[in-house]
Amino acid sequence: QIGSLSCISYGTWMLTHKSNIIDNVTDVFLDPYVLLCVVGAVVFIVAFIGCLGALRENIYLLKIVRLFIHHICQFGCCGVSMSNDGYLDWQENQYFNCSDANPSMHRCSVP
Template sequence: MARRRDYSYISPCVKWTLFAFNFIFWLFGLLLVGIGLYGVVFTAQDLHGLKSVKIAYIVLTDLSGVMVALGSIIFVVSFAGCIGALRENLCLLKLYFWSLTIFLVAELIFAIGCILFPWKSREIMESLLSKRLIEDYRESQNTQNFVDSLQRHFECCGITTDGYQDWNANEYFNCSDHSPSAEKCGVPASCCIRRKNMTHLNSMCGYDVQKKKAARGFRDN
């Protein structure tokens, strides 16, 4: 009786290339989840004393929560591709294929929307970012550090075309008459220009900036 030959549905070259590629992304997803979980714990401790629902909302929409969600998706999809290629498991390979297909279609829809409606898409993105980053600036240390880093790196102040006036949407920097905040009508210190010969930045340099029509030593969009 003839001995049955082993048969592989996948080329060895494709198999090990797919495995190596997804293994790298699997490690990357795992790293994102680990960093995100550390940030979630840090943020939850920082918000001690608030209501559970508010803490959950801030944590889930915080940068660390986004990292956990994104890392989990990358981890699951790359795991399916990695093990599916290694074991030649058609179910896992189909999961990997359809996941990538969905991501590609979503990216194409987003890109087409941005091309066809550039101003509307920009308006939506600015509105979402302004609400999450500007209004919740003081709610999370992670968000605060992220916004400060962006403003220093890109040398800007605010997110939308209104520039530094975006900070009027934050309850601490709001210019309304009933605002009790000491930072009323101000902006974060990260909006201030740090000159080359400066060794220390004045943390109060952004105070009362929104009252001025043209501020010197200070960034705008």
């Protein structure tokens, strides 16, 4: 939770000290510091729900945390995969896999 709070505070600090002027809504959504704040907030909420659920032995809160972890593993988010290959599942990527049939110029390179 400390790491997520530091992400939120660093993102907020950078947003307030930035000299760019926001012209439209897309500037807000494409700003990396806004993304850092959002990711930090989501991590904080999930960690807080997990801590509270474990502390109070609340089954419903623990099921919510299990649902988040299941989605992370199911979608392969953040380098997490359920296969034995782990991070090597980039071989399944059509642009980066290292096979002779791949015509991409990024073949056999690191994404």
